[in-house]
Amino acid sequence: MKKKYILPNQNEERKRQKEISYESFPNYETITNLGEGKKYYLRTYGCQANVRDGESLSGMLEMMGFSNTDSEWDADVLIFNTCAVRQTAEERVFGEIGNLKRIKDKFPEKIIVMCGCMPQEEVVVQRILKNYPQVDLVFGTHNLYRFPELLKEVIEKKARVIEVLSEEGRVVEDIPVRRSLISKGFVNIMYGCDKFCTYCIVPYTRGKERSRKIEDIIKEIELLKANNYKEVILLGQNVNAYGKDLGVEDGFTDLLRQCAKTGIERIRFYTSHPRDYKVSTIEIMKEYPNIMKSLHLPVQSGNTNILKKMNRGYTREDYLALYDDMKARIPEITFTTDLIVGFPTETREEFEDTLSLVDHCQFDMAYSFVYSPRSGTPAANMEDNIKSEEKKERLQELNDKLAYYALNNNKAYVGKVLKVLCEGTSKTNKEVYTGYSEENKLVNFTGPNNIINEIVEVEITEAHSFSLNGKVIENK
Numbered sequence: 001m002k003k004k005y006i007l008p009n010q011n012e013e014r015k016r017q018k019e020i021s022y023e024s025f026p027n028y029e030t031i032t033n034l035g036e037g038k039k040y041y042l043r044t045y046g047c048q049a050n051v052r053d054g055e056s057l058s059g060m061l062e063m064m065g066f067s068n069t070d071s072e073w074d075a076d077v078l079i080f081n082t083c084a085v086r087q088t089a090e091e092r093v094f095g096e097i098g099n100l101k102r103i104k105d106k107f108p109e110k111i112i113v114m115c116g117c118m119p120q121e122e123v124v125v126q127r128i129l130k131n132y133p134q135v136d137l138v139f140g141t142h143n144l145y146r147f148p149e150l151l152k153e154v155i156e157k158k159a160r161v162i163e164v165l166s167e168e169g170r171v172v173e174d175i176p177v178r179r180s181l182i183s184k185g186f187v188n189i190m191y192g193c194d195k196f197c198t199y200c201i202v203p204y205t206r207g208k209e210r211s212r213k214i215e216d217i218i219k220e221i222e223l224l225k226a227n228n229y230k231e232v233i234l235l236g237q238n239v240n241a242y243g244k245d246l247g248v249e250d251g252f253t254d255l256l257r258q259c260a261k262t263g264i265e266r267i268r269f270y271t272s273h274p275r276d277y278k279v280s281t282i283e284i285m286k287e288y289p290n291i292m293k294s295l296h297l298p299v300q301s302g303n304t305n306i307l308k309k310m311n312r313g314y315t316r317e318d319y320l321a322l323y324d325d326m327k328a329r330i331p332e333i334t335f336t337t338d339l340i341v342g343f344p345t346e347t348r349e350e351f352e353d354t355l356s357l358v359d360h361c362q363f364d365m366a367y368s369f370v371y372s373p374r375s376g377t378p379a380a381n382m383e384d385n386i387k388s389e390e391k392k393e394r395l396q397e398l399n400d401k402l403a404y405y406a407l408n409n410n411k412a413y414v415g416k417v418l419k420v421l422c423e424g425t426s427k428t429n430k431e432v433y434t435g436y437s438e439e440n441k442l443v444n445f446t447g448p449n450n451i452i453n454e455i456v457e458v459e460i461t462e463a464h465s466f467s468l469n470g471k472v473i474e475n476k
Contacts, residue, residue, distance in 0.1 A: 031148050034155055035066030041075035042068070045093060046083025048270060049206075049235050050116060052186040053144055054081045057115070059176030060148050068178075072103060077111045077151070084117035084124075084205045087374055093118060097132055104134040111154055113137040115144070117205035119164050121376060129162070138162040141191075141206055145172040168192065168207035173216050183423050183435075183453045184231045185224040189217055189255060190245075193237035195273060197300075198311045198378040199340065199371065202237055209238065211246050214255055221262050230421050230455060231266035232259070239269045240276040253280040260288035265455065266421065267291045268440070271298060274322055275313040282329050293330050294364075294440035297323070298338035302357030303350040306343050309382070316353060323361055334409075334439045335361060339368045341398055342391030344382035346371075351394050355401060362405040364440070365466060370395050403465045410441065410463035417473060418443065420458045422451045437468075447472030 040061045044054035069075050082093050112135050118124045120140040128135050137154050142165040150161050192207040221232050243251015259267050267290055285291045301307050304315040370391045373380040418437040426432040434444050445458045462469035
């Protein structure tokens, strides 16, 4: 294939990106025929923001005439929508793309695409150029909407295309979407992050914070409601910073209010940052019953010194005060969080502050990780002086405590009736339904036929650390 590289910092590309509107391309008469009779395989890694990007990729592909397949061998186009949060995840992606060489050697006409957060790192682009000739198309998070044009160029010109933009453009609306779930709809409210936590690559791969216009968000939610979706999940790297870039003082609270007024049955949001919370947001959660009383509030560490090194912008005391205030205002609220153990220089005493914070908050669930250096972040230059074995021991100690509280919290639901959105049947047992309660508890339950995508009352009969079992209460 001929090579065409459009790398960062090219002025003409940035100018074009800012001027173009999605409606002006692709040339539908040409684009819609490109995928006729062809199939695509899409693999998405990472967070829910990546899942939502994957829905847009699928939507654009199906607009072009492609159909979906779960088989890499059957696909004409293979897309890897990547995550850059952890180095181990990147190496796994490279391993899988490396394995595709045998498919490419046997079927050279297949097109392999790498997109998402990883290509926003220049070192990744250079590695692809040097070691992965089987990859035909590479683009990043800032030009996802350009995918149809880029794929068209690869197909028609048989040219290897790499287009990674170093600067964010405007927010592009009306990109086609193929929803991945039948009952829940992911809705981006903003993109990027301005926090620059020292361990996190996201501000470098997703760019600065950019908020969608509130009318565009509400339009999307109303369309989901009209199509019988029961729940919307508002997405952003830091949702409670929504509207700051638009000059709106309390934008997230205003957005929640308008979302609630659409009448959609359930509203959730991920992820929020402790330092951006306002009392007004807590009060609006309390006021509207369709805003779920469950909150993911990442703390990362229970020690103020470590939080400062992480550049989190709050202290241990700040976090606990916010937590206690929320529990006082909304007693039934449930909490999940993120925790990192073994951050550079973390002492045993500092780690024990994390354990004691968990004792105080008794989280319903937590995503816990051993710290590992992430190339390109400030923390990667810090002295990582904690032995790997010590990190693993701390993680196990933390996880044991988290599991204890998760199980203890779940036991309190046995005998109670919860409202559960039935999302489908269990992967392991098709006679058992599965879904989430208002409290964001995973519930596996038995019940009558034809209840998928319905909110049903489930009596809880058994508790586990990370799920509940129950049975539907049928109307007599």
